[in-house]
Amino acid sequence: MSARWIEVADGVHVRRHEELDLSLGLVVGDDACLVVDTGGDEAQGAEWAAAVRAVTPLPWTVVLTHAHFDHAFGTQAFLPCPVLAHPNCVDELVVEGAEDKDKWAAHYDAQNQPEIAANIRATRIALPNTLVSERTAVDLGGRTVEIAQFGRGHTDHDLVLRVPDADVVFAGDLVENGAPPAFEGSFPASWPTALAGLLDLTGPDTVVVPGHGEPVDAAFVAAQRAEIAAVVELTRALTAGSVTLEDVFRDSPFPAEATRRAIGRLTGRNRSAR
Template sequence: MAKAFASQGDMTEKKITFDEIGEGLYAFTAEGDPNSGVIIGDDSVMIVEAQATPRLANKVIECVRSVTDKPITHVVLTHYHAVRVLGASAFGAGQVIMSDKARSMVVERGQEDWDSEFQRFPRLFEGHESIPGLTWPTTTFGDSMTVYLGNRRVDIKHLGRAHTAGDAVIHVPDQNVMFTGDIVEYHSACYCGDGHFSDWGQTLDNIKAYDVDAIAPGRGDALVGKEMVNAAIENTRDFVESTYRPAAKVAARNGSLKEAWDAVRAECDPKFADYAIYEHCLPFNVARAYDEARGIDTPRIWTAQRDLEMWEALQG
């Protein structure tokens, strides 16, 4: 019997931090758990990332209510993963926004992802009974769209494939602040199980071109100041490249998935072993890197059963 996923044993409640990263802009972070963002406009509020359940979404709402009583009218979801989207109903927003591609991924693999993540992250899904079902957007966009919260302009863009094929970033020009979702992380492992390694670096370059003053990353602390922003972008790049490179070498010589796992561990453990969710992400990252290196462009759908089979193969 394979040992449990690392995340299954992580039942410790995380300490929440709510940092202002620009005027009227906040990052809700929780020690490596999924982050959310808050954008306060003239008359209303936009939330970035909805959390895994209404229970967790209500923690974001509590923080919002500590700084404003304006209504929450918009929720933007940077991608389709269950831990990011299934709490959306709690906000009562009239507009729920995703990229066209992210919505298509809800259609294609949303339920499978929910079942898979539910198995892997029991703590995040406490109170799951209150989830009304899959989260569907009311509004989608192709490459970009703009929302005005009164005079405050919010640009929502797809800058390339990275963490998923449908990733969105949210840029607030008046403060030059960006919410990147899981394209950028800080002292947290990137989850690459649905990723596109070959595109990720260019997408990071596209973010870097904005020369932003602050970023709310997908996981980890808020990044305030250009030095911290650029360090996190380059650290994310190193994580992605250090995962893909050894796996690709193994795949090129027709080595096994287990050999790819050993090769990636040898390169990544010395640098990233102390990162949040590192052990949880690693098997999924290796499996996807190995697939991409063998020419599988579209990530295979993770199901609760496939998770277990992959994990058992790596443990064996």
């Protein structure tokens, strides 16, 4: 699978994958390193682990930003080690992991990528073993990585990681670059609040690493927050009857399909999406 390194600060690396435009992270301290997300299957996880080992021999800790397959299914390749995640991440992997394996294997079969499909089917989903439900920090020796959760957004368990001395923030899929936010299964009404929390960690020179796409800055995050908030307001107007669905699609900052998914989350039977 094609991938390349970007060093966004001294000892802070991003592994950029062509498939799904995925970004995985590595933070290296004096005594240990921290791996941000593990990839989409056990084989990709093994490739990722080998790439990390080419950079540093230090013992690693893994943090999962959320439970979606492309960020969490490669964990087995890193064990044994501490694997940190929000409690709801564990719940989602337990409840939906097997179904997600079938869903994404079928997707790659349909895309005529049988090797990836087979790798997903063969993957053993490894559960996080250290739960993060409040702000915490991981000491890597000479540098710490702060971990926070700002409420429901892309999922109900998105973790954000900040490397203060490097002025880098790993946003997971709370931020998307190169594609619209992924609204399927999301919580659009509270997503702008989660991004406001993320923005509190940033300054004008902060590098923000999205879950997909090239690194961005705080201004990009603020603009995406405003776009999500605009879709929420358009949907509220639609529900109130003051605009039509055609108006919403015309005025939405996102393509029709992404807008439709956001509307579905805001108006559908799953009211927890609000």
